[in-house]
Amino acid sequence: MKQKLLALINDENPKNPYNDTELASLLHTTRYEVIRLRKKYGILDYRKRRLPVLYETIKQMIEVQKHMTTADLTSRLVENGFNVSRFLVSELRETIEETLAVPEAALFSEPQYHIDRKDEMIGQHGSIEQQIKKMKAAILYPPYGLHTIVSGETGTGKSMLVDLTFKQLKREGLISSDKKIIKYNCADYANNPQLLASQLFGYVKGAFTGADSEKEGLIREADGGILFLDEIHRLSSEGQEMLFTVIDEGKYRKLGQSSKPSDINIMIIGATTENVNSSLLETFKRRIPMLIELPSLKHRTIDERFMLVARCLQCEANAIQKSICVRSECLVNLLTYPCKGNIGQLKSDIRVAVANGFLRTIEDLSDTIKLEIIDFGKSVQDGFTKDLLLESVEFYREHGITIKPGNDEVEYVDEKNIYVMPNEIFTTFKDRYERFVSQGLPMSLVDNLIYREFDYRLIKMIKTIKSKNGPFIKAYKHETAGCNPYAIQIIDGLERKVGSIDPDIKRCMFITFEDVIQKVKAEWQFINYRMTRVEKTLLMEYSIAQEVMEDLENHYGRVFPMELMGIIALYLKNNADRTEKERLVRIVVITHGDIGREIAKVVNTFLSEQILDWISIPLNLKRETYVEYVLEKIAVIEEDNLLLLVDIGSLLMLGEIIANHTEKQTKTISRVDLAIALEAAVKLKQENITLTEIYDYIKRKARVDDRKDIGKAKQGDNIIVVSCITGQGAAIGIKTYIEDNYPNITARGIKVLPIGVLGQDLEAYINEIRKHNRIIACIGAVTVQIEEVPFIKIEDIMQPNGSDMLNKIIDSTLPKLLPDNGTQVNCYYKNAIFEKVSCRNKEEAIAKIADKLCDMQYVTDAFRENVIAREKAISTHYKNGTAIPHTYSKYVIKSVIAIAKLETPIYWAENYLCDMMFLVALKDEDTKALKGLSKLINNEVTLKRIKEGNASEIISIVTNRRS
Structure with missing residues (x-):
């Protein structure tokens, strides 16, 4: 089987390699067997096998034609024989375009970063790309910009976002060179509206005691530019209301000014660390159309955090005119420790460490500061105790960095201490322990560092032990026949206690046991240190290690080192991790x-x-x-x-x-x-x-019940069977999708039955259904053979116009009479249909219609606030430009579904424009009306008629729809 599999893969089309299903068909076996064989022989899946040739083809195409659209690029690739999606092409294109300017030799080695690009915000093409685009759009929006609030935790870079975006737009000539930003911290006079007003608006002579002359305010100073209000949440309600006229009409009065107000053209940008919804007035929020939220440091990528660290270190190196070296262990921690104060705290923590390192250079007259763990404050040191085996920091675990004053590039230092040979564990342990202790670190921190480091080193050792040309070739070739007989006995005893041990781990353990036995016999000087962190965290493994220790000491009549128990426990931990991949x-x-x-x-x-x-x-x-x-x-x-x-x-x-x-x-x-x-x-x-x-x-x-809403077939029904491997719950999801998107199913009285393929006698189940009913189709991801019944794949039913086969099958059945009109609930009224509703946001739309329903005594006074509160918790946007806000029935007096056609579309959620709102107010006994509403909205033709019709026409349409 292996040879056949390899032969197929060697002969496959590199542009479209065989997927696992195709390989299974060609090999006459199951897909799961193919997956097992691929993993066993280290064969990549079809996407990864295709990646090199796809990457190079895209690279060549965009080098020839840089401004080709992604859609055109995808079309060209399809013409060249690739079967690819636009999403994959888009992601690869971004990666390629970022690397085209980088020398090819450096693409797969070390991260390249130039520190001197201080005019760009780190993450501009990454995690905060959308925020910067929004900021640019707000500043450039004619005629004077869109008023904006920038929110985010302390230290996330809100002021920096505004400053650097503003400078970039100036540099690119998109805004005039004389446009300016005036900054004001609202905390200064937050509790004194009079002083606040005098600062912002200025005052005329005699406006108050001490006003001996006229003074211009910050608003006039910012005329034609931007007024940046930091900590805007510190503005009192009165302070926020003072800005209403400026925002609404572009006018203001100085304190004491009785003449007509002065014209002003400014853009207001506010920055806040608080929740906008709870810290600002509702009337103030709705006047600010643009909201930009900056992510915290823990939501930034590792590479972006590295750039921040490098930039901070460069600032310090330039200030003190000394090079700064950071060892890999310190660098990894700077990239991963919990930094609650975000970028601001990161800068402060780095400055403290550099200051401590700088003191040593004064004492030893060195030109280079070498940062050690002891140099960092407690909040950073606490981060060294966490188990951070993140692949995203893999490169930094093996490299330290050097930052030189005036040099705009990071120099990487290759550190060869990341690997440890199985017969060098105790030597390495001793070196690391003595180094940590010599730095004056507390013993609790030393213990945590030892645990984290050796856990990681063992994982690296085990992962790479199969490398025939790597540093572990000796361990790989090591055979148990040449081992110390008692070492073999120890391993056999361990396997009886914990089950089978991974062969790679077993090889390493043999060599480690041989090494420690030889060292004990030679009276080698061990540290004899009890690894407390291991003892507390790996209780079972450490207990087994203690028994091994006792056996060794009894057998040889010698004292063995305490650290051996910690090493054995870590071996057993990694064995458990390997054998329990499920x-x-x-x-x-x-x-x-x-x-x-x-x-x-x-x-x-x-x-x-x-x-x-x-x-x-x-x-x-x-x-x-x-x-x-x-x-x-x-x-x-x-x-x-x-x-x-x-x-x-x-x-x-x-x-x-x-x-x-x-x-x-x-x-x-x-x-x-x-x-x-x-x-x-x-x-x-x-x-x-x-x-x-x-x-x-x-x-x-x-209380999730996979079997709810399954339904039962009645005698004489036409049945569509939905089959799923992953369980009946998934089949119910497909059932819901089909009924929502193929409305003729209900009209024809067709029953959709979801079934789970696994865990039941499928043939017996199908035969039972067919005794009294007709199965007209089967839908699923994996083909289910039912005699004389067509099978349709899930992907086919999701096509824009639906599955042609399914539509033909549905249309071939006889229509079933729907229930009489009288059984339906009438929740639509002419006085609850509103045309050309003017609103700037969804809260205003809800408030306007809810107030009208309240006036007409459909709902209680509390209805509006409760609908808005639920909307804040979860958006009720639906589809086809509609939204369905609602709340609990206890606020409903008489059931109604209000229809509001908005004068202009508004953003109901990010990237979702809404032009029609169905405000639902139903009593419990009338909730069945929701089913009719769902079908109405899902039918694009009917919905279009509603959007184009007047109130009388709409009533007629929804009445017909229910009939």
Whole structure:
């Protein structure tokens, strides 16, 4: 089988390699067997095998024609024989364009960074690219800019964002050279509105006691430019209201001025560390159209944080005119320690360390400052105790850096201490221990450093031990036949206690035991240090290591070093990590829009760890393309076991598609909210748990029932069977999607039945259905053979016009009479239809219509505030430019669905424009009206008629729609 597999891969088209399903078909085996063989023989999946030739082709094309659009580039690639998506091409293009200016020899070596680019904000082409684009758009918006609020935690760079964006626009000639920014800190006179007004607006002579002459205010000084109000949340309510006339009319009066107000043309930019919704007046917020939120340091990439560190070090090197060296262990910690004060605190912590290092150079007359762990403050040192085995810092673990004054490039220092041979562990342990102690570090910190470092070194050693040409060739070739017989006996005893030991780990353990036995016999000077962190954290492993220690001492009649117990425990820990790969689970939140990102940010912040990943499906993405978008995002996640938390039922099908197109196993839970996400993340962080275990646990906690809404077939029904490998819950998601997007299914009275392929006798189940009903189609990700029943793939039903086959099958059935009109609930009234509603944001739209419903006694006074409060918690934008805000039935007097056509579209959520609002106010007994509303909105033709019709026509349309 191996030879056949290799022969197929050697002969495949490099532009479109065989995927696992195709290989399975050619080899007459299962896809899972192909995946197993690929992993066993180190063969990459088809995307990674295609990447080199695709990368080079894109690079050549954009070198020839730099301004080619991504759409054209994708078309050219398809013409050249590649089967690629626009999303993949876009991501590769960005990577290539960033690296084209970099010498090829440096592309896959060390990160290149020029520190002197101080006129650019770090992350301008990365994590804060969108924020900078928004800032530029706000400043350039005619005629004088859009008023803006920049929010973010302390130290995230809000003022810097404004300053550097402003300078760039000037340098590029996009704004006039004489335009200026006037800055004012609102905290100065936050509690004294009179003084605040005098500073901002100025005053005339005699306006108050002491006003001996007329004075211009900051607003006049900023005329034609920007007034930057830092800490704008410190403005009192009166202070915010003072700015209303300036914002609304472009006019102001000085204190004491009785004549007509003066004209003013300014853009106001406010900066705040507080929640905008709770710290500013509602009437003030709605006057500020642009809101920009800056991410905290922990949400920036490692490379961006490295650039920040390098820039801070360069500033210090220039100030003191000395070179600064940072060892890899210190550098990694600077890139990963929790820095609550963000960039501001990072600068301060680096300055403290440099100051301590500078003192040593005065004493030893050195021109170079060599930063050590002891130089950093406690908050930074605490970060050294964390287990940070992040692949994103892999390069920095093996390289220190040197920053020289006046030099705009980072010099990397290759440190050869990252690897440790199995027979050098105790020598290395002694060197590292003595070095840490000599620095004067507290013993608790030394213990944590030793634990973290040796855990990482052993992982590196085990990962690379198969390298035939690497530093571990001796360990790889080491055979047990030549080992000390008692070392073999020790390993055999360990396997009886913990189960099988990974062969690579076993080789390393043999050599380590031989080394320690020889050193004990030679009376080598050990540290004899008890690794307390290991003892406390790896209780079971350390207990087993103690038994091994006792056996060794009894057998040889000698004292063995205490650190041996810690080393054995770490070996056993890594063995458990290797043999329990099914416990490597990743939680991914997948939602439409940015809801998932916000949930993940809250959970990750709360747990101080990146537990959740998220995929935000752009709202303007068509349904037939978002699957490819999600697959591209999933491909970069390393774990093979994924718990998917999705927002609405139709996304349940993603788990099935991901499992079918990748090597990953999936479980999916719908209707994700913050509580479910936090519960899952806490469980995963606290316990070594499998995918099935965490899925079952969350189902129990959230009372998620995969079998709800399944429905039963009645005698004589036409049936569409939806099959899923990953469980009936995913099948229910596909059922929901089909019923929403193929409205003729309901009109024809067709029943959709979801089934799970695994865990039941599928043939018996199908035969039972067919006794009294007709199965007209089967839909799924993996083909299910039902005699004389056509099979349709999930991807086909998501095409823009739907599946031709499914539409023909539906149309071939006889229509079923719908219920009589009288059974339906009438919730539409002519006086609750509003045309050309003028509003600037969704809160204003909700407030206007809710107040009218209140006046007409459809709802209570509390209805409006509760709808707005729920909207802040989760956006109610739906589809086709509509939104469906709502709240609890206890605020409803008489059921109504108000229809509001907006005069101009507004942004209901990021990247989602809304031009029609259905404000839902239903009593509990009338909620079945929602089903009719859903069908109405999903039918684009009917919705278009509603948007174009008047109130009378709309009533007629919705009445016909219900009939």
